[in-house]
Amino acid sequence: xxxxxxxxxxxxxxxxxxxxxxxxxxxxxxxxxxxxxxxxxxxxxxxxxxxxxxxxxxxxxxxxxxxxxxxxxxxxxxxxxxxxxxxxxxxxxxxxxxxxxxxxxxxxxxxxxxxxxxxxxxxxxxxxxxxxxxxxxxxxxxxxxxxxxxxxxxxxxxxxxxxxxxx
Amino acid sequence: xxxxxxxxxxxxxxxxxxxxxxxxxxxxxxxxxxxxxxxxxxxxxxxxxxxxxxxxxxxxxxxxxxxxxxxxxxxxxxxxxxxxxxxxxxxxxxxxxxxxxxxxxxxxxxxxxxxxxxxxxxxxxxxxxxxxxxxxxxxxxxxxxxxxxxxxxxxxxxxxxxxxxxxxxxxxxxxxxxxxxxxxxxxxxxxxxxxxxxxxxxxxxxxxxxxxxxxxxxxxxxxxxxxxxxxxxxxxxxxxxxxxxxxxxxxxxxxxxxxxxxxxxxxxxxxxxxxxxxxxxxxxxxxxxxxxxxxxxxxxxxxxxxxxxxxxxxxxxxxxxxxxxxxxxxxxxxxxxxxxxxxxxxxxxxxxxxxxxxxxxxxxxxxxxxxxxxxxxxxxxxxxxxxxxxxxxxxxxxxxxxxxxxxxxxxxxxxxxxxxxxxxxxxxxxxxxxxxxxxxxxxxxxxxxxxxxxxxxxxxxxxxxxxxxxxxxxxxxxxxxxxxxxxxxxxxxxxxxxxxxxxxxxxxxxxxxxxxxxxxxxxxxxxxxxxxxxxxxxxxxxxxxxxxxxxxxxxxxxxxxxxxxxxxxxxxxxxxxxxxxxxxxxxxxxxxxxxxxxxxxxxxxxxxxxxxxxxxxxxxxxxxxxxxxxxxxxxxxxxxxxxxxxxxxxxxxxxxxxxxxxxxxxxxxxxxxxxxxxxxxxxxxxxxxxxxxxxxxxxxxxxxxxxxxxxxxxxxxx
Numbered sequence: 001x002x003x004x005x006x007x008x009x010x011x012x013x014x015x016x017x018x019x020x021x022x023x024x025x026x027x028x029x030x031x032x033x034x035x036x037x038x039x040x041x042x043x044x045x046x047x048x049x050x051x052x053x054x055x056x057x058x059x060x061x062x063x064x065x066x067x068x069x070x071x072x073x074x075x076x077x078x079x080x081x082x083x084x085x086x087x088x089x090x091x092x093x094x095x096x097x098x099x100x101x102x103x104x105x106x107x108x109x110x111x112x113x114x115x116x117x118x119x120x121x122x123x124x125x126x127x128x129x130x131x132x133x134x135x136x137x138x139x140x141x142x143x144x145x146x147x148x149x150x151x152x153x154x155x156x157x158x159x160x161x162x163x164x165x166x167x
Numbered sequence: 168x169x170x171x172x173x174x175x176x177x178x179x180x181x182x183x184x185x186x187x188x189x190x191x192x193x194x195x196x197x198x199x200x201x202x203x204x205x206x207x208x209x210x211x212x213x214x215x216x217x218x219x220x221x222x223x224x225x226x227x228x229x230x231x232x233x234x235x236x237x238x239x240x241x242x243x244x245x246x247x248x249x250x251x252x253x254x255x256x257x258x259x260x261x262x263x264x265x266x267x268x269x270x271x272x273x274x275x276x277x278x279x280x281x282x283x284x285x286x287x288x289x290x291x292x293x294x295x296x297x298x299x300x301x302x303x304x305x306x307x308x309x310x311x312x313x314x315x316x317x318x319x320x321x322x323x324x325x326x327x328x329x330x331x332x333x334x335x336x337x338x339x340x341x342x343x344x345x346x347x348x349x350x351x352x353x354x355x356x357x358x359x360x361x362x363x364x365x366x367x368x369x370x371x372x373x374x375x376x377x378x379x380x381x382x383x384x385x386x387x388x389x390x391x392x393x394x395x396x397x398x399x400x401x402x403x404x405x406x407x408x409x410x411x412x413x414x415x416x417x418x419x420x421x422x423x424x425x426x427x428x429x430x431x432x433x434x435x436x437x438x439x440x441x442x443x444x445x446x447x448x449x450x451x452x453x454x455x456x457x458x459x460x461x462x463x464x465x466x467x468x469x470x471x472x473x474x475x476x477x478x479x480x481x482x483x484x485x486x487x488x489x490x491x492x493x494x495x496x497x498x499x500x501x502x503x504x505x506x507x508x509x510x511x512x513x514x515x516x517x518x519x520x521x522x523x524x525x526x527x528x529x530x531x532x533x534x535x536x537x538x539x540x541x542x543x544x545x546x547x548x549x550x551x552x553x554x555x556x557x558x559x560x561x562x563x564x565x566x567x568x569x570x571x572x573x574x575x576x577x578x579x580x581x582x583x584x585x586x587x588x589x590x591x592x593x594x595x596x597x598x599x600x601x602x603x604x605x606x607x608x609x610x611x612x613x614x615x616x617x618x619x620x621x622x623x624x625x626x627x628x629x630x631x632x633x634x635x636x637x638x639x640x641x642x643x644x645x646x647x648x649x650x651x652x653x654x655x656x657x658x659x660x661x662x663x664x665x666x667x668x669x670x671x672x673x674x675x676x677x678x679x680x681x682x683x684x685x686x687x688x689x690x691x692x693x694x695x696x697x698x699x700x701x702x703x704x705x706x707x708x709x710x711x712x713x714x715x716x717x718x719x720x721x722x723x724x725x726x727x728x729x730x731x732x733x734x735x736x737x738x739x740x741x742x743x744x745x746x747x748x749x750x751x752x753x754x755x756x757x758x759x760x761x762x763x764x765x766x767x768x769x770x771x772x773x774x775x776x777x778x779x780x781x782x783x784x785x786x787x788x789x790x791x792x793x794x795x796x797x798x799x800x801x802x803x804x805x806x807x808x809x810x811x812x813x814x815x816x817x818x819x820x821x822x823x824x825x826x827x828x829x830x831x832x833x834x835x836x837x838x839x840x841x842x843x844x845x846x847x848x849x850x851x852x853x854x855x856x857x858x859x860x861x862x863x864x865x866x867x868x869x870x871x872x873x874x875x876x877x878x879x880x881x882x883x884x885x
Binding site: 012129 | 174175179213214215224226353363365372373374386387388774778
């Protein structure tokens with residue numbers, strides 16, 4: 001089975017938050033419920049220089065699944081292609097997964113009283129489309145979707161080109 | 168290079184069952200990006216970038232994606248209204264377009280007869296691609312007064328580039344600049360003209376070196392090879408310092424200087440007035456850094472300068488623009504592939520010709536407000552806002568009786584907001600066209616419902632300088648909303664200008680395209696048209712300036728009675744120019760850093776945008792915050808000699824402890840009409856608009872740099 005992953009090239013991210021809105025448009029999460037969100041990392045002194053990055057935070061599709069283990073309703077499951085899907089219908093709203101996730105990647109919809117997380121737009125992926133945030137919307141081209149090995153190859157090349165400038 | 172070209176429109180259509188997909192051209196900022204608009208049951212269902220558009224290559228920004236939230240917003244004005252209570256009472260009554268336009272037409276003709284056409288002032292904000300129609304109607308009426316953002320936004324780049332090298336030099340991202348100097352700009356999150364963030368990102372990923380000039384640590388500044396954190400408002404001195412290095416180290420393009428520039432000797436003399444030790448003292452930037460940046464920019468070919476509006480909203484507006492052009496020119500990057508190109512527009516009726524400036528009688532042009540003081544601005548039909556407020560409040564040099572603002576919210580966006588508010592309250596008659604009843608519209612007599620970009624046919628990017636025009640295709644009709652172009656076309660007939668206008672504005676689009684031998688119905692079938700791209704055209708024909716040279720010494724400014732060479736001027740309120748005031752207001756306040764999602768005062772009622780920024784924020788260094796007893800998230804008072812407002816503190820070590828950075832454009836659509844909290848967090852309550860603080864050539868208001876004090880709201884009144 002083809003593996004699917006979403007990989008962020010954080011060095012390229014400008015913090016424009018277009019991915020957040022692309023997700024809203026696709027998944028219609030209500031106000032305050034963010035399945036993908038951008039935070040600031042820094043500024044902090046690193047080797048005498050101020051480091052300041054943006055972090056795109058989203059479900060990591062972990063290998064082991066502390067969220068699924070914590071879920072009494074078995075609402076979180078990993079598919080063969082690696083996509084970890086949370087089924088809102090089965091969710092009982094106990095919030096155990098929110099506690100279990102070490103990335104703060106699970107949101108809570110107070111109105112529906114259920115947890116929500118990024119399901120990697122599996123409804124799109126299954127129909128031959130790309131997740132909304134990764135569908136070439138990012139003006140920094142920092143969100144990649146597909147085979148993780150292929151993506152890592154691309155990113156390695158990208159880093160090489162980027163760093164060639166220091167030569 | 169990894170190819171990004173997703174957005175599988177065909178598959179989207181199948182999977183989601185959309186009825187159609189319309190290619191169009193976004194205008195949630197100045198316009199620019201190609202979009203795909205998916206439609207279902209007659210409604211906009213999804214917006215995506217157009218992968219085939221040469222501007223954005225399929226990418227988009229948060230605002231573009233949120234367009235449908237604007238189109239279908241429940242608070243949108245969808246029919247004309249007139250005021251029924253006293254001015255500013257927030258009481259409105261629905262009227263017909265006929266009644267609205269007849270009333271406006273009647274007023275225009277009446278004031279023209281009694282007080283002269285100059286008593287009627289038209290205005291627009293930062294532009295919804297409506298500038299050409301607004302100038303046309305004003306010029307044909309005989310009013311020389313069109314109040315725009317042009318005095319301190321883009322207008323100065325146009326005016327100064329025309330007098331220096333013929334037109335605005337635009338970065339040639341297609342040919343990958345190898346060094347980019349980003350000056351007072353952050354195009355990936357702001358609302359840039361011409362190109363957006365995508366080609367900049369690609370150029371960097373291809374290995375371009377990056378130099379960033381900014382008082383704040385932006386992400387580009389953090390990623391840069393060199394970040395020059397200058398004292399706010401000292402851009403001209405910094406540029407002169409870099410030019411000093413380039414001249415003294417012989418890093419300039421000697422062939423270019425010898426054959427294609429005017430005023431080299433005088434220029435060199437001026438540059439020698441700015442030795443690096445002096446520049447360091449003025450700008451706070453260490454000499455070594457200035458030298459390193461100058462060398463890197465001058466030695467890397469091709470290099471490009473990504474400038475932004477921050478350098479224009481200062482007392483040094485025109486000189487800043489010219490100095491940055493000198494950096495482009497003297498390093499041999501003007502009209503060079505991968506540098507900065509003087510692009511040709513396709514052969515159409517351009518903005519200036521469409522604007523009918525030639526039809527304004529000379530004696531009327533001579534009455535342009537502030538035209539004698541701000542002569543470069545006046546020459547380009549641009550006026551300074553205070554001249555209008557003064558003409559309303561003091562009737563000097565003559566009374567202004569009527570305002571017609573189209574897409575403008577000056578009580579938020581112009582300096583000395585309380586004076587603006589007073590003038591708008593006093594003016595005899597005001598019409599406004601906008602999407603919502605904004606705090607400005609609430610002071611009007613008649614408000615017209617404006618169409619968004621999804622509700623109009625238009626020739627997108629018609630006014631820009633990258634050489635492209637792209638069709639904006641109408642997708643939906645909302646209520647009785649009309650495009651600015653359609654409503655002014657209609658109004659023009661009612662004030663006797665019929666012969667210069669058309670039955671519908673499609674005729675205007677045909678007119679613009681006519682020199683190409685095509686009509687709107689042909690153009691709307693096309694992807695885009697670009698003017699011919701040629702490099703180093705000056706080698707054959709010189710530059711389009713009075714001397715045919717790249718003018719380091721401006722013969723135009725000399726004739727107008729200005730210093731022909733650029734200089735550094737201190738902003739009126741700085742630790743240097745006002746040391747006594749600085750003791751009372753001990754921080755340098757900078758304003759207006761862009762927030763993704765907002766376009767000046769727009770979009771605060773769109774849920775997806777507001778979710779990105781709930782409250783106005785002021786950045787303050789943690790050391791300064793500790794000194795003032797301010798904690799993260801506290802509501803704080805920012806105060807200047809003009810007044811005070813509240814914003815929430817964000818502790819940020821990417822700013823000098825002597826500087827605080829407040830956001831602009833804040834009002835609260837959710838708060839009660841008619842004020843909507845316009846003066847609670849509006850940073851222009853604090854800014855000044857006195858003439859002697861404005862750029863002497865362009866009349867640019869200094870809204871970016873002033874002095875302030877800052878303290879926790881809880882301590883107010885102590």
